Amino acid sequence: MLLLLAGGRAVAQEITPPADIEAAALAALGLEGTASEARVDQALRLAACSTPLAASATGPRTVQVACNDAPGWRIYVPVRVSRQAQVAVLTRPVAAGEAITAADVAVRQRGIGAASPGDWVDPEQVVGQTATRALAPGAALAGGDLAEGRLLQRGDPVVLVSREGGIEVRMPGRSLGRAAPGDTVAVENTGSRRIVRGRLVGDGVVEVMR
Template sequence: MPVAESHPSRVAAPRLVWVAIVLALAWAAWPAPGAAQDMQSLDSISEAAINALGAGDAQSAEAVLAHSLRLRRCQQPLQAVATGPTTAQVRCDDSPGWKLYVPVRVRREAEVVVLRSPAAAGVPITADQLVVQRRDIGAEGGATFVDPATLVGRVPSRAMGPGVVPTEDDLSLGTPLRRGDPVVLVSRTGGVEVRMPGRALGPAQAGGRIGVENVSSRRVLRGRLVAEGVVELLP
């Protein structure tokens, strides 16, 4: 009776194929050597953002970055610039490069001047409206004040409530106009500038619009307060 011949090679072949597939899948899932080194470290991005905001001396400063963030490692020093009181743009100038906006939580406590009572826009601040308190000023966008005397007589450009920490950005530049104040009217047409005496018909802050009267012609005009006592007429 004929005996069937066995072929070990034919039986082993499918097994070798499966082994090869398993090894290939395992290799694909394993991180490539040096992959982590090719990514920009989150610590370096965080440090660049914090330094751009000048928050290195704050009580605490934390850049808000997603742990899943993956960016190619920059071959040159990172560039960073503050785009707000608590935000910085960090970029890599490689070609191709990348950039991102990084929020930063900053806590910086200091003794600063705080409003004790409301301050109306256009009305000079008085000493009894001010008090010195310890506050977190990490999110303040402008320069704060430490001496109440430096704020007395300054004019708010916007209304502010009790507890607000006034900054230089909240105050008007120059003396505000009041109704009846004499002004210089400036008219510019075709490169020719004409100046004439006028009178303010209402209050105005620096940069604000105001009604004025030409003293000579008695005409009522509209203009913008561009400097102390100077109103540029609107077309």
């Protein structure tokens, strides 16, 4: 607490403990019970608040903590985010376009930083999916690392599908790039030599975009 002089004698002024400010900041980001750390100067001396501290996130790693008394106070608290989650981890190197087998995957507890657990692949849904890029052993698998179905490689033959007015036309083509299912890719119509862009909608099937 602070000591102020009033009428020649010392008067104690209550302060808000830095730990209370830290707790409010972590709660605003939903990080209670994690290894995350709110960084508040332990020498900080702010007046005690007669109402609960108000805290609101101003960014993924910053929180405004305020006392709404009159005159009150407000400060910005930086937060070091540290979360843990059960994630799927590769046990061997996997090349782009290679299918993932059960023997390739283990489940490990890992720190995932500021990401949420939802950004990572459900370990139960990894097997049978295709790597969209080369992946190293020990890497935690994120959503963009895998796709369902075969990865299309440059030079692969494809079927071009064009739909208009209820009419569907299929033509042979050749991929000019690599694509995971759902991605767009440039394709050469091997009959007309025309280059078009389309979306990979199935195994070797590209729907022309209009």
